[in-house]
Amino acid sequence: MKTLYCNGTILTMNPDMPEADYLVSEDDRILAVGTGQYAGDYDVCHDLNGHALLPGFMDGHSHLFAMAYSLLTVDLKAAHSIEDVLTKLRQGLPVAKDQWLVGMGYDESTFNGRRDLNRLDLDKISTDIPILCQHASGHVGVVNTKGLTLLGYYPDPPTIPGGVIVMDEGTNLPTGRLEEKALLDEKAQAKMSSINPERLFAAFKKAQQIYASYGLTTIQDAYTKKDMYEALCYAAKQGLFELDVVSYVDEALFKEQMDQAPRPVYTDHYRIGGAKFFLDGSPQAKTAWLSQPYAVVPEGKPQDYCGFPVATDQEIYTYAYQCITHHWPLHVHCNGDAACEQLIEQYGKALKDSGSQEDLRPVMIHAQTVRDDQLDRMVWMRMGLSFFLDHIYYWGDYHYESVLGPERANHISPARAAKARHLHFTLHQDAPVVMPDTMLAIHNAVNRQTSGGRILGKDQCLTVDQALYALTMDGAYQYHEEKSKGSLEKGKLADLVILSDDPHQVAPDQLKEIQVLETIKEGKTIYRKPG
Incomplete structure (x- = not known):
């Protein structure tokens, strides 16, 4: 069936045609995108009524399994x-x-x-x-x-x-x-663990609706363990997934499947995308591994407390080397700059020792306190990032006053610095840590304002286009799916989101008020805002 979308703002995220007047999809693919009046045939007209049509959003990092579990x-x-x-x-x-x-x-x-x-x-x-x-x-x-x-x-x-x-x-x-x-x-x-399987599978469906209500069409389960993988595979075979789900697996599951390099091909909307590893904890819990002490150290800790590592240099080097030589993308959790340093040093060493030139696109997850000199050294290894900018809104004042102090807090999640170095990065909310509210992610990337009204790092604010790109094309790039997702172009999947307003036409401090009206996955409406 051919569907014509028109009479609204169509933001393609394609630099060759940033805006269009119409889009035509046929079944699960985009058939045509253009300006002016569409002269071809179609079966259904989807009148946008002045609203905005964009590519479906890509989840930079979250935990579908934990999201479902949290509902229980x-x-x-x-x-x-x-x-x-x-x-x-x-x-x-x-x-x-x-x-x-x-x-x-x-x-x-x-x-x-x-x-x-x-x-x-x-x-x-x-x-x-x-x-x-x-x-x-x-x-x-x-x-x-x-x-x-x-x-x-x-x-x-x-x-x-x-x-x-x-x-x-x-x-x-x-x-x-x-x-x-x-x-x-x-x-x-x-x-x-004591999860009733029937309740869990029902929760998978409910969790997907939450993701879809924020315009996400590709979502993630990070650090998938074997029992979780088996449950996700079963859910996929039962037809429970309406969105595309990508797993980044834990160490044990990686070792079990090491010889089966991931490919961007889904079976029943599910696939493995790569491996996941942890190098530290979280700044708000004061377990992130910093190079300098916390501004206010936790009770019972020495004054030079900087958090702590959760893996040795040898462990991350070995894991990185195995991923590189077995053709696996690796996503690594690093919040503190000491953890970021450990990843850069050990992944870089593994990359040099392997001699690999493969475009694996490793990703530093969170990168809350990554420094400019570290961003410089990420360029040669083509390492991307995924920023959790909602930290600024939810915990920014706490970071400023207690966790990091003013100087480091003002450089938290330095997205503009990463952009200046042409590093690919995405935005995420680490659901279920907070809800996967994509418009709040854009709002925080553009405004960098805490819930208390403090601006943290005005020089690191993104433009609306840069924030949108992080949720679309750069998201598709990190998944190795830029040929089929991330922009509205002929031949790509009809993964679409309809917003109440064009983000360019809304005051920056009102971006978070934009509503997701409809989410469309491969031409099929998955979510429609009630009323």
Whole structure:
């Protein structure tokens, strides 16, 4: 079926024809894009009514599986005190005898006094049911005494390489706070996992609708473990995916599939895109690995505390070398500039040692505190970035006052500096850390204003076009899919989004108010705004 889109603003993201008057799709592909009056035949006219048509947005980095899982847990994002957390957790009771009570999204930086949760707080809910509260960053969690005992962390915790089980100096017992691999390693996660498959698959569908409501047509599951991969494969075979889903797998799954280099070909809207690795934690949880100490060090830490690495130089070198020589794109989580340095040094060494000239397009994920001298050294290895600019809006004041201090906070997520060096970068929101609100991502890239009204790094503000490009063509580029996605051109997929307004015609401080009216995947409407 041929569909004509006209009577609105059509932003193609194609530099040879930035704007068009009409677009025609036939089934799943774009048949024609042009200016003036369309003279050909068509079956259906989709009148844009003055609204804006753009390429479907590309998810720079998120976690579909965790997004779906979060819909099955207690939502703690709106909790602004420890008592709020406890109240919401009580509403999550009862749970089955063999299940954990899980809450996700708390952020102690919004609490009065900013005191973190501890196991004794959670013991007030139950000493018989294991309880986990996962931090908004996803890199830290607090577990009650029952949960710590089941994990083998209480009363005498083991040493976890790349992780921290925080201890109470007074009692010499765990506080309940688990950082990085103490929370995230496979053994701990397996003990905390108790997902009903039917509920999970229903949550996959609901999560996709959330992504689609923000105009995303290609989404990601970063750090996919084997059990997650099996669930995603099953969901794909059952026809549950309406959007394209790309996995970047963990170390174990990479080693298992190392000899099967990823290709940009989907089966039932699902494929593996590459491998994922972690080098540090998050700045808002103060576990990111910095080269200089935190502005205000966490309680109980020495004054020279800079966070910590979660992998050795040899580990990242070996992983990078294996990815390069087996033709796998590698995405690496780096928030602190010390972690960024570790990646640049070790990936660069692996690239030189391999002798590879392949266009693998490695990506530094988050890159919150990457320095200009580090951006310079990323150019030769064609390393891209994915910026989490919503940090400025949600945590910018906290970064300015407590995490980084004024100088480093003003250079957070230096997107303009990356653009000046012609480095490819995307924008993301690390869902479910925050919702994958693409217009808020554009708003934050253009304005760089905190929720408290402070501007962080005016010299790093992007133009509207640069922000849109990061969500479209550069997104397609990082997925190795620029031949089929990212712009509105003949022969590409009919992945489209209709916005209420042309972002160029809206005041910069109103960009986040633009609404996604419709999301179209391969010619089929996946989401339409109610009303």
